[in-house]
Amino acid sequence: MKVTVCKLQDIPKLGARRYLKSDGHTIAVFRTAEDNVFALRDACPHKGGPLSQGIVFGESVACPLHNWCIDLKSGSAAAPDEGAVERFDVRVVNGDVELSLT
């Protein structure tokens, strides 16, 4: 299922927005400096911290709770931390951010 969550410009550059799924889960939708978008479940694999609130740099986000660095592309934590968070396909179509929910 695909949903249009917002316009690209609704997400701050080097930032994120939270998308509330109907099942109560939240997905973090990120925008990089180059306007690439990524989507991850809004829960750090460490202690569930909201990744949407972290600082985005390059193609990574630093979790606001304990500074784990999560790769936006794969959802994996950077070493020495181990773990990964669920990722979702997302793309920009005519300025709309289109999220694939599976």
Next chain:
Amino acid sequence: MEKRKLVVVGNGMAGARVLEELLEIAPGLYDIAVFGAEPHPNYNRILLSPVLAGEQTVKDIILNPVEWYAENGIRLHLGKTVAKIDRRARAVIAEDGTREPYDRLLLATGSNPFMLPLPGVDLDGVLTYRDIHDTERMIEAAATQRDAVVIGGGLLGLEAANGLKVRGMNVTVVHVMPWLMERQLDRTAAGLLQKTLEAKGLQFRLEAHTQALLGSPSALAEGRGEGRVSGVQLKTGEVIPAQLVVMAVGIRPNTALAQAAGLHCNRGVVVNDTLQTYDPRIYAVGECVSHRGTAYGLVAPLFEMAKVCANHLAHHGIGRYGGSLLSTKLKVTGVDLFSAGDFSGGDGTEDIVLADPSAGVYKRLVIRDDKLVGAVMYGDTVDGSWYFKLLREGRSVAQIRDKLMFGESNLGDAGHLGENRAASMAPEAQVCGCNGVCKGAIVKAIKEKGLFTLEEVRRNTKASSSCGSCTGLVEQILMFTAGGDYSTAPKKKAICGCTERTHQEVRDAIREHELLSIPAAYRFLEWRTPNGCASCRPALNYYLLSTWPHRAQDDPQSRFINERSHANIQKDGTYSVIPRMWGGETNSSELRRIADVVDKYAIPTVKVTGGQRIDLLGVKKEDLPAVWKDLGMPSGHAYAKALRTVKTCVGSEWCRFGTQDSTRMGQELERALWRMYAPHKVKLAVSGCPRNCAESGIKDVGVIGIESGWEIYVAGNGGIKTEVAQFLCKVKTHAQVLEHAGAFLQLYREEGWYLERTVHFVARVGLDYVKKRVLDDSEGRVALWERLQFSLDGEPDPWHEPMRAGVDLRQFAPLSA
């Protein structure tokens, strides 16, 4: 274009370290070939002693296995000794005829152990102590022979002697000097060391000169040549029986290859500050070089050289090697010993000495011109790395002189049960309370991953990477496990992995070159990453704003979430809200509004804070703007690197002891300073009399009322490092308190490093400097105070003027289908 060719001669720690650094900063730049004369891949030579003592195996100390070379596309020629450098054809030729052409050549040929020219040095059983081969022969001998003599009572000799003793041999150390390790220890410390080693069963002959090594009379008689060594004869005539003699009298840089190639050598291969020899295509690093007239035999300088050399090979060309200060630690289990710098004493130096011989503790600090220049410690070395840091930084210790001897840890670092001797800790004992890392995990990571620096340990284990209070312990464990001469945090510490620049360099550049935005700063300072990381971006954002108020552009995306959402994130992703209560004073209508907000937004927890305010915990992010509005109170900035509270006692208004109106003074300070961002959080307190009920002694600025005016204290701290504030001055009026406190804080805002509390800032620049700027220079003080007021002028309250404060209100509402 074909890749340039880099050939490395020498597969020891220096050569491999350069390659590691180079592959990190410029992967794929060179086609690389390495020659190693030993048949082993690169291993940690420092750890040969634990191997000899049976505490580790050869496998444990391999740093880069053969696969590492293959993975990085490096051609590894093991067991091949290079015979010749053909500089004209730019090629290296090995003894077996292997030929590798080069564009750049790196010599890392190390050093050779020195053999005293004594009769009998060619006998069987006479060894030096340098590599795996020597170590294996010593282990073999220990299994079959009874008596060993080690010639040389230096670091290496004592480690060899200890290892052989542990393996069951009778060991005697023969040393020409009057005391052991005379280059690293003074006489007293060496005496303690000798006592400890004697208790382990080692024997010593000091001021003893070896005359000859004796052969085996029976072998001679049977015409088998001189055979195996049987004893060591001293000049006094004494003969010490020995079937194994280890010569550990020093090393000589291995320059034979360089000399034959016509490169200038003087003791070592002479190199400049970018580690180039007289032929600029040829670099040299490690023990084989002579830099500014010094040849080093320890690993820390070698790593510093490797970093600079790799930078230069990668065409970055910014680093220069300026020589190294050395520290030493003996790797003998059960011996705690540390020395650094120059402790020979002499004119113009002063000693601070603590000696408790029956407890086996001795510490001596040598001070010259108010600076620490040398340190020798025996028995209690927990502060070794701290002293070494002071020594390297060369900063004045005049202010902390009375506490210096008791070390950094005497001031009550919280978080590890007062544990301060890493050696005695059990493997399961927790070292890092923040990240839950125990000693065993750190030791394992150091051994398995071949870590050498504090930064590497932090990266790999997270130990000491959060609050940092266990840094001393981690450094101790590092010393113990990786070997004594490990490299401490570099003298020049980069902000983060995105750059080589230090906090100071970045601050200076922003001011000097009028940099006004983060992208401009990154461009100018040649950042390695396009938009930094979570460490450097907040720092730069603060530096820009504090240097160019009202001009530099604030970037909310470069602030930590708390400063972006103006509330404090909690473990479950909710937020806490703390409204400002001027001087800790409130009233019924504020309390009623707070109660109503708690009910309306179903806020689960209400708590009184240590800073005399009320904390509402568990507020949902989407409720924040409405909560602020309904509270109708200013932001307390309890979430920010900014002025937090001004704690006050009730003072002369009510208190029967009060001498001054501390509540009003506190409120005046708070109204003047609120919305003030700083390198870190800032807490103030004002007490109305010396009973000091507001606890002014542990605040960034603490004010205490006395009959005749106010005393101002600065740089106190109640957190990780409990530190009593230092007396700054005494003033008469409220206006003077404001001006002095404000000037001090503005100095901190302008010159502090990001995340540096006032206690660390003042420790770094010295209280004298602060006094010079804030007290002695009255015009400067007024100017500082005016600059602070200018910065704060018109600064909006983010809770009530979010648009003006640049708060991105979109963040509060989640998106949905």
